[in-house]
Amino acid sequence: MADMRASQKDAYELILDAIDRGVYRPGDRLVESDLAERFGVSRTPIREALQRLETQSMLTRDGRSLIVASLDHNQMADLYVVRTELEGLAARLAARHATLEEVRVLREMVEADRALVGDPEALARANRRFHKQIHLASHNRYLVQQLDLVHRSMALLATTSLAVEGRGVAAIGEHDRIVSAIEARDEAAARDALTAHISSAFVTRLKTDAEKVR
Numbered sequence: 001m002a003d004m005r006a007s008q009k010d011a012y013e014l015i016l017d018a019i020d021r022g023v024y025r026p027g028d029r030l031v032e033s034d035l036a037e038r039f040g041v042s043r044t045p046i047r048e049a050l051q052r053l054e055t056q057s058m059l060t061r062d063g064r065s066l067i068v069a070s071l072d073h074n075q076m077a078d079l080y081v082v083r084t085e086l087e088g089l090a091a092r093l094a095a096r097h098a099t100l101e102e103v104r105v106l107r108e109m110v111e112a113d114r115a116l117v118g119d120p121e122a123l124a125r126a127n128r129r130f131h132k133q134i135h136l137a138s139h140n141r142y143l144v145q146q147l148d149l150v151h152r153s154m155a156l157l158a159t160t161s162l163a164v165e166g167r168g169v170a171a172i173g174e175h176d177r178i179v180s181a182i183e184a185r186d187e188a189a190a191r192d193a194l195t196a197h198i199s200s201a202f203v204t205r206l207k208t209d210a211e212k213v214r
Contacts, residue, residue: 011049014039020155026070071156080202083150084195091194093138095187102137106179114172120163161204
């Protein structure tokens with residue numbers, strides 16, 4: 001029984017990670033047999049993982065097929081509202097609770113990520129790691145859990161705002177200001193810097209979507 005539960009968890013995490021990394025994008029159809037072969041897992045845990053992801057609205061039905069869900073404009077706006085508030089709280093708590101080592105890691109992340117400007121996919125992965133580190137530095141497990149759910153839903157956005165010209169450089173500068181506020185133990189400044197960062201990303205995404213309208 002323990003092995004069965006482990007395989008179910010593994011199948012779920014494998015599919016979720018593939019969606020998060022953009023292997024499967026919104027609108028892509030997921031087929032049990034293909035997933036089982038790809039991940040080397042039997043079809044039963046794959047089926048149960050797909051059911052779980054459908055329950056969590058990560059997948060949706062298209063006839064008899066399951067496809068990766070997508071977010072409409074209102075869903076995206078709602079997601080950013082929640083993300084802004086939770087991320088701002090995480091930054092405020094990080095300024096209060098982060099250890100010196102955690103602050104050092106955040107600073108090193110910012111400096112290392114400067115080399116990734118021009119590679120949107122690599123920068124997007126680094127961006128996720130940076131935000132996760134802030135979540136962990138908040139030292140609030142319940143907040144981390146809620147932010148994990150939010151960031152899981154962010155994977156349903158087909159593209160990253162970091163692919164827009166100039167956004168990568170701007171985002172690194174915003175990350176620098178966030179870390180500076182955390183280093184200074186300035187809770188209000190850390191919150192404001194991070195919420196401004198999320199707002200800028202949202203504005204970039206809105207502009208990109210508007211340009212697609214003909």
